[in-house]
Amino acid sequence: MIIDIHGHYTTAPGQLQAFRDAQLAALASGGFSPLMSPISDDDLRESVEANQLRVLRERGGDVMIFSPKASGMEHHVADADTATAWARASNDLVHRIAELYPTTFAPVAQLPQTPAGNIDGVVTEIRRTVDELGFVGVNLNPDPSGTWAGRPITDESWFPVYEALEELDAPAMVHVSTACNPNFHTLGAHYLNADVSVFVQLLQSDLFERFPALRLVIPHGGGAVPYHWGRFRGLAMRNGWQDPADLWRNVFLDTAVYHQPGIDLLLDVVPADNVLFASEMLGAVRGADPATGIEWDDTLRYLEAASLSDADRAKVMSENALRVYPGLAARLGR
Amino acid sequence: MIIDIHGHYTTAPGQLQAFRDAQLAALASGGFSPLMSPISDDDLRESVEANQLRVLRERGGDVMIFSPKASGMEHHVADADTATAWARASNDLVHRIAELYPTTFAPVAQLPQTPAGNIDGVVTEIRRTVDELGFVGVNLNPDPSGTWAGRPITDESWFPVYEALEELDAPAMVHVSTACNPNFHTLGAHYLNADVSVFVQLLQSDLFERFPALRLVIPHGGGAVPYHWGRFRGLAMRNGWQDPADLWRNVFLDTAVYHQPGIDLLLDVVPADNVLFASEMLGAVRGADPATGIEWDDTLRYLEAASLSDADRAKVMSENALRVYPGLAARLGR
Numbered sequence: 001m002i003i004d005i006h007g008h009y010t011t012a013p014g015q016l017q018a019f020r021d022a023q024l025a026a027l028a029s030g031g032f033s034p035l036m037s038p039i040s041d042d043d044l045r046e047s048v049e050a051n052q053l054r055v056l057r058e059r060g061g062d063v064m065i066f067s068p069k070a071s072g073m074e075h076h077v078a079d080a081d082t083a084t085a086w087a088r089a090s091n092d093l094v095h096r097i098a099e100l101y102p103t104t105f106a107p108v109a110q111l112p113q114t115p116a117g118n119i120d121g122v123v124t125e126i127r128r129t130v131d132e133l134g135f136v137g138v139n140l141n142p143d144p145s146g147t148w149a150g151r152p153i154t155d156e157s158w159f160p161v162y163e164a165l166e167e168l169d170a171p172a173m174v175h176v177s178t179a180c181n182p183n184f185h186t187l188g189a190h191y192l193n194a195d196v197s198v199f200v201q202l203l204q205s206d207l208f209e210r211f212p213a214l215r216l217v218i219p220h221g222g223g224a225v226p227y228h229w230g231r232f233r234g235l236a237m238r239n240g241w242q243d244p245a246d247l248w249r250n251v252f253l254d255t256a257v258y259h260q261p262g263i264d265l266l267l268d269v270v271p272a273d274n275v276l277f278a279s280e281m282l283g284a285v286r287g288a289d290p291a292t293g294i295e296w297d298d299t300l301r302y303l304e305a306a307s308l309s310d311a312d313r314a315k316v317m318s319e320n321a322l323r324v325y326p327g328l329a330a331r332l333g334r
Numbered sequence: 335m336i337i338d339i340h341g342h343y344t345t346a347p348g349q350l351q352a353f354r355d356a357q358l359a360a361l362a363s364g365g366f367s368p369l370m371s372p373i374s375d376d377d378l379r380e381s382v383e384a385n386q387l388r389v390l391r392e393r394g395g396d397v398m399i400f401s402p403k404a405s406g407m408e409h410h411v412a413d414a415d416t417a418t419a420w421a422r423a424s425n426d427l428v429h430r431i432a433e434l435y436p437t438t439f440a441p442v443a444q445l446p447q448t449p450a451g452n453i454d455g456v457v458t459e460i461r462r463t464v465d466e467l468g469f470v471g472v473n474l475n476p477d478p479s480g481t482w483a484g485r486p487i488t489d490e491s492w493f494p495v496y497e498a499l500e501e502l503d504a505p506a507m508v509h510v511s512t513a514c515n516p517n518f519h520t521l522g523a524h525y526l527n528a529d530v531s532v533f534v535q536l537l538q539s540d541l542f543e544r545f546p547a548l549r550l551v552i553p554h555g556g557g558a559v560p561y562h563w564g565r566f567r568g569l570a571m572r573n574g575w576q577d578p579a580d581l582w583r584n585v586f587l588d589t590a591v592y593h594q595p596g597i598d599l600l601l602d603v604v605p606a607d608n609v610l611f612a613s614e615m616l617g618a619v620r621g622a623d624p625a626t627g628i629e630w631d632d633t634l635r636y637l638e639a640a641s642l643s644d645a646d647r648a649k650v651m652s653e654n655a656l657r658v659y660p661g662l663a664a665r666l667g668r
Contacts, residue, residue: 142517143517148482148515148517148518150517151516151517152516152517181482182485182486183476183477183482183484183485183486183531183535184482184531184534185531185534185535185538187569188530188534188537188538188565188566188569189527189530189531189533189534189535192527192530192557192558192562192565193523193526193527193530193531196522196523196526196527196558197517197518197519197523197527199523200518200519200522200523201517201519201523203522204519204522220562220565221561221562223526223558224526224530224557224558224561226561226595226596227555227558227560227561227591227596227599228526228554228555228591228592228596229593229595229596230591230592230593230596230619230623230630231522231526231554231591231592231593231618231619231630232522233592233593233623233630234592234618234619234620234621234623234630234631235521235522235618235619237621237624238619238620238621257561257562257564257565258562258564258565258567258568259563259564259565259567259603261560261563261599261602261603262560262561262562262563262564262599264599265561265595265596265598265599268595269593269595284565284568284569285564285565285568285569285572286568286572287568287571287572289564289567289568290571296564296565296567296568297568
């Protein structure tokens, strides 16, 4: 079985974005909150069958962990009610997709974060999606302001989120949304910078002593983490931080790295128990490398070409995902 | 010949920091600007002979491009006169070191940047150091605010800096200073994030069409750039940006990457013409890997173990440095 743990619903029917536009317009004008126009099951099917589902099947994948479009989460919008309504609308669509394709798509939730936190609302949405609707995890934005105006994810203000995730035995992918700073291109710089920043925040803290069962997935192959593994080990020793390898008890990286040398490095540096197959599709990068004809985000091809034992390959392709996302194992009857 | 292009004067005599402390105290109290206490040539010699010079020689290096301590530049302090006096004091010490060891140390300047720019002062210090004192390049901070409050380095407000560098045929290393945001550990996250952010800023712009002779060195092996090379190629194609490989006409990466797999990836992905040997010592990471006994920043060891032709090795070890830093070639009579 091949499980892609990082797919985004970037192809939702236009009603979703129309709802968002109306929501932001109402916020600006002080008008009433909008309702979303109905979307039929056929429209939902079409939106994935031509896109994520087609590509997943063409490439030989079986299951995709599926969450709302990351750059569209827009947690920088300060109003908590708006954030809650937007997260619910986005999550409900992902939930319907997962109900239509229960053995293929497993839903992961957008959280109604705001720059001020909205932690109560976040915990409520975690409980609604994971506990009531069977979501297998959540996407947690370490920078809801989009300008890094908030506190590191190791600050105690975040602890209610981790308490809920531990209690529900669900992991979080740590995933930023749109950058609100012209220095950081969202997909090119902000996503990768966030991965590095969060890893170092964790390295400096004792968060996992307090939350030993918490599991965090850092996407995009961990940003620069495997490439600079020696730097992190050396910094940790010099500064008296924990050994970076100790983080592998709780931290996992995905394989959204779009060329063979990068995947090879990832697998060389990070234990096979901590690497989860992912494409991030349809995501930041679309189309094929003209030099090879391989689609950039067809990371399965890179993994197939990588030097991996059969046992390690099975871990990366599915076993780790079933362990990190026990809700997925339950959904699939494993 | 082996040229290390990234050394910092992190071991300056205590008078330098005392001057800085007095300067900041004067700024806070509105008092008079301090003068720096005299430092003897013997004290200067001692400060490097026990440190950078010893390590360089022990490892078999010949020349080090040497600049003031990067995290100490502190461009976030807003007062332009303070920034100018601090840059001059720091640069004058580096200049004296280079005069004491003219065939070993080649100076690179700290610039008196401020969050508001202080571009006239910056250009004045570029001319003073490069044109009058024989500095071979400068360190340009893409985030003088320390909070990324300024404009990308491709904004026209930066152009006078590039005009001066082009005219003087001197390169800039793009190097941030202390982060003023608790989300970003300075040495662990901020440095690497800056490298990525700047690379993507350049990728999105036509800066080098306007300044075809400008040469920028991105340190720390380019942050995450080689690891995510496929992502940048794919993003560039999707967004209609230039081919990332086109940047290799003007952009160079150093080898401050502290483990073998990282160095191997760097050399695999980036043309040998664009990689410059560097240790960043005495820098972010000190001490040795207990697993191998190799000092983290002894990047020469990783390069010796890497698969490189003799011709490419000569480029990385010295030829590229002499080409990118023509002032260095002139100093060495090459």
